[in-house]
Amino acid sequence: MPDMEQAAVASGEPAGAQERYFVRFTRAQRYMHAVLFTTFLGLAATGLPMRFSQSAWARRFASGVGGFGAIIFFHKLFAVILTLAFLIHVREIFQRALVRREKGIFWGPTSMVGNWKDVKDLFGHLRWMVGLGPKPQFERYAYWEKFDYWAVFWGMVVIGFSGYAMWFAPFFARFLPGWALNAVLVIHSEEGLLAILFIFSIHFVNTHLRPDSFPMDLVIFTGVESEEEFKTKRPMEYQRIASEGKLETRISHAPALWLTNFSKVVGTIAILIGLTLLVLTLSAYFGS
């Protein structure tokens, strides 16, 4: 991960004497996540009222923000921003794979692509949960993190395509059959619902609210984590880097106080919005 090493070098500060901090995410990755979650919250907040347009809260919310016209405007705006972010990400993958010939991008310990270890980790993790085995030693990306990534990746393709098919229906009708225009709404709304339910319950708990990270894992905001966290959460990555003698390249400094506080505020707001939307979704889904 040359980006990561550059980031660490660029920080240029010596490691703290008491506790060392290591870079996990580059600045670009953190920005990407910020764009991802703000547009996702926006898409969820404007998409749910459409999905549950018969519920009272949807109508109140819609009239509060200026009616349906405003809702669809912001939904499309967030969609376009997210699409751009997605395309930037795809371009980066191509660049790293084809231009820079990074082998580790599709396989190896730092890849997002699933491998046999992930399958073993999943079962090992489940065994550990019920007290039947030791806790698996995770690499840079654990299997649920890879699932999160691919769920979002697949979700963006599916939701994005079906969304644009509705937005530009007459254009898409040039090469899609008529019934596909019916299908895209079903696909868009069901996949959107899945994404919303998954992110606002599973991802929130797995990544932020579980006891080891509670109330939130700030690493996606600050980019760095303490050595202890690194060691316990991703022991295999730590050992691998240590054995390669590259620990030094990843060392950074503790996040600035303002960044930590800012991250806490932003993270809390995001989680609260998400949980509110989750409650509204569930109430509309089971109430109707």
Next chain:
Amino acid sequence: MADETGAEMKTVSSTALTLAASAILMLAAPLGAVAQTDCLGCHGDASLQDASGHSVGVDAPKFHSSIHGSLQCGDCHAAIKEYPHPDKVTPVQCETCHADEAAGLVGSVHASRAEHPCTSCHGDAHSIFPKSDPKSAVYPLNVPRTCGNCHGNGEMAKKHGLNNVYPLYLDSIHGFALSKEGLLVAANCQSCHGSHHILSHKDPASPTYKASVPKTCGNCHAGITADYMGGVHGKAVLAGKLDAPVCSDCHTAHAIEQPTASAFRMQSTPICGNCHKDKFSTYRDTFHSQLGSLGGYVETARCWDCHGAHEILPASDPRSPINKANLVQTCGRCHAGANLSFVQYQPHANARNRKLNPALYFIRLFMNLLLASVLSFFMIHTILWLIRSRYDQVKRRKAEGGKNA
């Protein structure tokens, strides 16, 4: 002149009055032929009251300008033959002259003469003007207010089990045309209900009886009614199928809105849904409905935007906007660039019906299974994980000698 005479007459003794009156009577009986001035001698005093406190005064100048101004008092007050007349006289019988109107009242909702004297609509008996006169209580622009005296009264509406329709009418398109624009042709109460022979809408002879409503509205809206009669609803009503909607079922009777107004567009799809339940429920599943249910966006397709509003024709009819041959044009009204493939979109597709929409059915099934399996797996995974992490955390903290959690 009248006042002077009155004042003079009040001062003279009753004997003298009797004598004078007798003399007049002898000279010119019957009373009908007697000049109004004789009666107005007493009744010209607007403050004159009878023994029970009812006003018996007559505003002479107003009376003279009224439609009955040229009549003599006795023409109506026929029971009074002599002077002095008894304290109690039989009421005036308007039907003596207005026989047709009186006949009309028989059997009407206002048949009771005690509850609905002619004056309750026509106003003060001595200042009745022709209905073409703006001073008349039944001048077209005054009719709603006149009817509203009773039908704008919540208590009275409750007593008779009626809707309090006057305020609804005033805010309706007809009410606005009448009260704001002063349009004489705007429908007022009697345009639809008639005047003397008003019947309950349950009475088949009433112009507001369901089957008669199209004809009644058609008195003004002739073109729309002709369209309507050519459509499926008009034909059904004509065939005696009174489940089919008439004008008032969609437009309401009194609170009629401009059909292009957002409020009307927002509220009216469920009206069609009252009968077309399956079509309404499948419409609800579509983006058209999702768009249309949230305020502020009224352009989205409602039932009548595709099916037409008045001349609704079955899809098999080549003139129907939803006939296959016309779909490109119909959909194209909103969706610029709609082509043959585009119009194969089904605005009433039912993803729950495997026979009608197999592709959609299986797509929905797949999506639901995906949703259910992903969420249930991770729900269990997360709950187990939470419990185990918490257990470890507590154990670790105990080992460290700290407090729990």
